[in-house]
Amino acid sequence: EVQLVESGGGLVQPGRSLRLSCAASGFSFDDYAMHWVRQAPGKGLEWVSGISWNSDSPGYADSVKGRFTISRDNAKNSLYLQMNSLRHEDMALYFCAKGSRLSWDYGMDVWGQGTTVTVSS
Amino acid sequence: SYELTQPPSVSVSPGQTARITCSGDAVSRKYVYWYQQKSVQAPVLVIYEDSKRPSGIPERISGSTSGTVATLTLSGAQVEDEADYYCYSTDTSGDPRGVFGGGTKLTVL
Numbered sequence: 001e002v003q004l005v006e007s008g009g010g011l012v013q014p015g016r017s018l019r020l021s022c023a024a025s026g027f028s029f030d031d032y033a034m035h036w037v038r039q040a041p042g043k044g045l046e047w048v049s050g051i052s053w054n055s056d057s058p059g060y061a062d063s064v065k066g067r068f069t070i071s072r073d074n075a076k077n078s079l080y081l082q083m084n085s086l087r088h089e090d091m092a093l094y095f096c097a098k099g100s101r102l103s104w105d106y107g108m109d110v111w112g113q114g115t116t117v118t119v120s121s
Numbered sequence: 122s123y124e125l126t127q128p129p130s131v132s133v134s135p136g137q138t139a140r141i142t143c144s145g146d147a148v149s150r151k152y153v154y155w156y157q158q159k160s161v162q163a164p165v166l167v168i169y170e171d172s173k174r175p176s177g178i179p180e181r182i183s184g185s186t187s188g189t190v191a192t193l194t195l196s197g198a199q200v201e202d203e204a205d206y207y208c209y210s211t212d213t214s215g216d217p218r219g220v221f222g223g224g225t226k227l228t229v230l
Contacts, residue, residue, distance in 0.1 A: 035219065037219075037221075044205075044207065044221060044222075044223050044224040045156070045158070045164065045207050045209075045221045045224065046221065047209070047218065047219030047220060047221055050219055059216070059217050059218050059219065060218065061218055061219075062218070093161065095163065095164075100154075100169060100170075104219075105151065105211045105213075105217055105219075106152060106170075106211070107152065107154030107166075107169060107170075107209050107210075107219075108154070108166070108209075109166045109169065109175065110166070111163040111164050111165075112163060113162075113163050114163065
């Protein structure tokens with residue numbers, strides 16, 4: 001069974017940093033792309049970032065480009081999201097999602113339960 | 122603003138057919154995926170690569186595309202189908218990026 005477990009969320013002040021992690025199991029991690037998707041309270045889904053199986057040419061939403069960095073460690077079956085210069089508008093539930101193919105420019109097929117990021121002074 | 126446009130809400134009676142559209146240039150260039158989300162739970166994939174159904178998804182749920190419009194069809198809608206539905210694709214008009222539609226609230230009553 002595919003499992004994705006996010007961690008690292010919490011309360012952070014504006015301008016500070018936070019690193020999210022996603023532990024994957026139940027599939028061959030290095031055969032699939034991975035994504036981060038977020039959902040602000042009462043809002044729809046927003047794609048944040050995607051990374052291919054080999055970490056080549058990751059993609060970012062315009063809203064996070066230059067502030068967030070996605071990475072993966074295939075040896076540890078783990079996905080990460082380094083979030084710098086956090087803003088109030090980054091406050092959301094952050095989902096880790098498994099890509100359906102090697103490259104991130106395809107959709108996701110399995111999602112984790114999410115980790116909450118609260119940005120407040 | 123969303124580059125994939127969905128109607129905010131669709132309402133049908135049980136047993137009727139519900140159709141949810143998703144329009145945008147990305148639909149004609151890359152595959153479309155559809156996700157179902159109940160409350161603030163993890164979304165569930167219901168259609169991938171325009172029209173394919175994952176295992177465990179009932180046959181009454183189907184997807185199609187025509188030009189720049191993708192359609193999710195729920196034939197014989199049931200009360201348990203009530204949820205938010207999101208389309209997703211990849212926008213390749215500039216730097217590639219993923220993009221979701223704004224979501225459609227399906228009400229079955």
